[in-house]
Amino acid sequence: MSGDRPSPLVIERILRDRQGIWQQIVADRDLNALTGRMLASSAIALACYGAVLGFFHSPLMALTSALKLPLLFLVTLAICLPTLYLFNLVFGARLSVRQSLALVMVAITVTSMLAVAFAPISLFFLITANDYGFFKLLNVAILALSALVGLRFLTGGMQVLNDNGLLAPEAAQAQAQAQAPAVPAAVPATAVPATVAEPVAVPAGAAVDGTAPNGATPDAGAVAAPVPTQVATHVPAQVPTQWAGQPAGVSFPPGMVQPGYPAGQRPWDGRPVRRGEPTQRPASMTLLYIWILLFGFVGTQLAWTLRPFFGDPGQDFALFRSIDGNFYAEILRTIANL
Known part of the structure; x- marks a missing residue:
């Protein structure tokens, strides 16, 4: 008092x-x-x-x-x-x-x-x-x-x-245990192609696209020019922006709250708690x-x-x-x- x-x-x-x-x-x-x-x-x-x-x-x-x-x-x-x-x-x-x-x-x-x-x-x-x-x-x-x-x-x-x-x-x-938040799932890595540069031989004075200026023949000398090629490597997959504790596969833009949930409650934490809802x-x-x-x-x-x-x-x-x-x-x- x-x-x-x-x-x-x-x-x-x-x-x-x-x-x-x-x-x-x-x-x-x-x-x-x-x-x-x-x-x-x-x-x-x-x-x-x-x-x-x-x-x-x-x-x-x-x-x-x-x-x-x-x-x-x-x-x-x-x-x-x-x-x-x-x-x-x-x-x-x-x-x-x-x-x-x-x-x-x-x-x-x-x-x-x-x-x-x-x-x-x-x-x-x-x-x-x-x-x-x-x-x-x-x-x-x-x-x-x-x-x-x-x-x-x-x-x-x-x-x-x-x-x-x-x-x-x-x-x-029992109710408190049922409403405990789930452990977030790990995001696995996936194989995606990555682009690297590999040197190859091209004619001297030729453009990178393979055409020779002034009618020059392609074999009139050769220089090494980088040409892109693809190799397979493992890098982490790009995933949507997630909040801390958000399960995999669920994506919401930062700052967005799903309708029906209070601002302090995340949608994946369980059923929304509404004001005045009887227990x-x-x-x-x-x-x-x-x-x-x-x-x-x-x-x-x-x-x-x-x-x-x-x-x-x-x-x-x-x-x-x-x-x-x-x-x-x-x-x-x-x-x-x-």
């Missing part, structure tokens, strides 16, 4: 220097301190947002929601983290438990900080629109949007780990999206189990309510009653 002194807020470092965060996770460097800071920041942010949710009912509900909302995220993480770790191990990834935990904590930290950023908006509607159904849907939408942004960070971090060979090291190594997705990345769905289902069911977070003003205070129905049916019923 730019600057002489790092920011005390871990969320500011995540947003400003996310590449530095990913490289720290790749190097497995000081992850205990980083994870501890993210855990503390997430718990405080979720507690503040939970207090806003509970204030719709009573100050006592605000206190319990401030405790239960961080618990919701941390228990969901504890349930789903072993699955993510084992998924990666099964498909050859080299992630440690600390790296997996730090990667998921980045997503939770972004989610919690974005949710607490929406807390003033939620509080505004709490004061100006005393509608329990609308307030519940509003905050469910805020949490869903915050979670989508956090999961976006999670997939971006996993992509960086994939680029560094931590998700599919064997496939990355091969390993099995770990596919399983990550499955794990995200699993995390969402576990989180919503656990939220339904730990309810109430908002607290219906028409009912008395209760720390927990009986488990009946499910989260999705309740959301659909709330939308229908608006």
Whole structure:
């Protein structure tokens, strides 16, 4: 991150220097301190947002929601983290438990900080629109949007780990070997005729083309004059101008780049690399999206189990309510009653 002194807020470092965060996770460097800071920041942010949710009912509900909302995220993480770790191990990834935990904590930290950023908006509607159904849907939408942004960070971090060979090291190594440049072939020498001069006898005063001036006879004296003849000798064949490492038989004028190849890449080095071209997705990345769905289902069911977070003003205070129905049916019923 730019600057002489790092920011005390871990969320500011995540947003400003996310590449530095990913490289720290790749190097497995000081992850205990980083994870501890993210855990503390997430718990405080979720507690503040939970207090806003509970204030719709009573100050006592605000206190319990401030405790239960961080618990919701941390228990969901504890349930789903072993699955993510084992998924990666099964498909050859080299992630440690600390790296997996730090990667998921980045997503939770972004989610919690974005949710607490929406807390003033939620509080505004709490004061100006005393509608329990609308307030519940509003905050469910805020949490869903915050979670989508956090999961976006999670997939971006996993992509960086994939680029560094931590998700599919064997496939990355095979691909690197396949794209290695070929050894240039040697250009063989070939037999070409060379022209040399051999002295022969010609008449004196005769021209080189064999005609005598003033009608002189050809045998009126003889002098030696060089006449070209051909002998066979071995000299290197003349080949077109080639670049260093260019295979034999391939010729391009100097300075010319074949269309479709960047300026720093020679056409014989392999398939052209185009900007924005997607790389091969390993099995770990596919399983990550499955794990995200699993995390969402576990989180919503656990939220339904730990309810109430908002607290219906028409009912008395209760720390927990009986488990009946499910989260999705309740959301659909709330939308229908608006």
